Amino acid sequence: MARKSWTAIVAAGLFALTACGGGGGAGGGGAITLGFAQVGAESGWRTANTKSIQDSAKTAGIELKFSDAQQKQENQIAAIRSYIQQKVKVIAFSPVVESGWDTVLKEAKTANIPVILTDRAVDSPDKTLYKTFLGSDFVAEGKKAGEWLAKEFGSAAGDVSIVELQGTTGSAPANDRKKGFADVIASNPKFKVVASQTGEFTRAKGKEVMEAFLKSQPKIDVLYAHNDDMALGAIEAIEAAGKVPGKDIKIVSVDGVRDALQALADGKINHVVECNPLLGPQLMDLVKKVAAGEQVPPRIETTETEFDQAAAKAALPQRQY
Numbered sequence: 498m499a500r501k502s503w504t505a506i507v508a509a510g511l512f513a514l515t516a517c518g519g520g521g522g523a524g525g526g527g528a529i530t531l532g533f534a535q536v537g538a539e540s541g542w543r544t545a546n547t548k549s550i551q552d553s554a555k556t557a558g559i560e561l562k563f564s565d566a567q568q569k570q571e572n573q574i575a576a577i578r579s580y581i582q583q584k585v586k587v588i589a590f591s592p593v594v595e596s597g598w599d600t601v602l603k604e605a606k607t608a609n610i611p612v613i614l615t616d617r618a619v620d621s622p623d624k625t626l627y628k629t630f631l632g633s634d635f636v637a638e639g640k641k642a643g644e645w646l647a648k649e650f651g652s653a654a655g656d657v658s659i660v661e662l663q664g665t666t667g668s669a670p671a672n673d674r675k676k677g678f679a680d681v682i683a684s685n686p687k688f689k690v691v692a693s694q695t696g697e698f699t700r701a702k703g704k705e706v707m708e709a710f711l712k713s714q715p716k717i718d719v720l721y722a723h724n725d726d727m728a729l730g731a732i733e734a735i736e737a738a739g740k741v742p743g744k745d746i747k748i749v750s751v752d753g754v755r756d757a758l759q760a761l762a763d764g765k766i767n768h769v770v771e772c773n774p775l776l777g778p779q780l781m782d783l784v785k786k787v788a789a790g791e792q793v794p795p796r797i798e799t800t801e802t803e804f805d806q807a808a809a810k811a812a813l814p815q816r817q818y
């Protein structure tokens with residue numbers, strides 16, 4: 498009897514160790530630990546994205562370690578290194594810029610901790626450094642903005658002067674939204690981008706750069722803003738200059754946050770291309786699959802739409818963010 502129960506105790510002990518082993522990250526209660534390195538808190542989109550991730554982790558019973566890099570790559574790299582030291586089960590992050598990640602991602606791979614990219618992509622040629630990418634097609638978003646402009650101004654008599662507020666320099670959304678838009682407007686020589694500069698995805702910088710555009714450009718017909726926050730900042734500058742946003746200067750923007758849909762409903766913005774920040778539920782499903790060693794698709798794109806004034810008015814009452 499004694500012999501039998503002793504064997505059972507040893508077996509149970511070994512099982513418990515194994516369950517908590519495998520690259521660490523399964524806390525005492527067996528909860529998966531996820532280390533998430535967020536870009537920052539630069540925009541309404543980012544706030545909604547962070548809330549979606551935090552709420553979904555709670556719902557999924559995943560223990561979330563969360564950091565805000567204040568839009569600095571060195572802070573994100575430091576956060577990822579700390580998650581490696583803490584032996585989390587899975588690491589996820591939204592790379593603030595596309596390049597400079599190979600070294601720290603190789604450290605995660607060496608530590609046998611799988612990585613998931615959300616929202617923004619990296620330009621590393623080594624696809625084994627992360628399990629999957631979950632987010633939007635930013636080139637498609639730029640194309641949608643260009644297609645709206647082509648439709649709106651296709652029959653304009655003379656040149657159409659466009660100013661562009663770019664997102665964070667070197668970031669995937671800035672690079673790809675610029676490319677998608679440029680590819681579409683290249684088809685019509687009267688569409689001219691007369692000024693293009695980063696507004697760092699923030700209202701304050703968007704306002705500041707728009708003020709400079711208004712001083713330097715004799716004629717501005719359209720503003721293309723890579724996100725709503727910069728468009729909303731630009732509206733302040735346009736009004737301060739005594740011009741009417743949405744009329745004197747047409748505005749097309751990307752994201753679809755409440756404040757932008759309200760401005761669209763009020764006629765101050767003319768078109769908004771949606772970029773979906775509510776990635777939390779899909780991310781937690783991926784974390785569980787990756788933690789269990791299951792295969793996941795290499796790229797998962799979110800579904801998103803675009804808004805004209807009528808669609809904005811219809812969407813506002815239920816808009817979550």
Ligand code: GZL
Binds near residue numbers: 543616617632723772
């Ligand atoms: C896009 C996201 C961008 C948003 C901005 O997926 O990375 O960053 O468009 C945010 O609002 O700052």
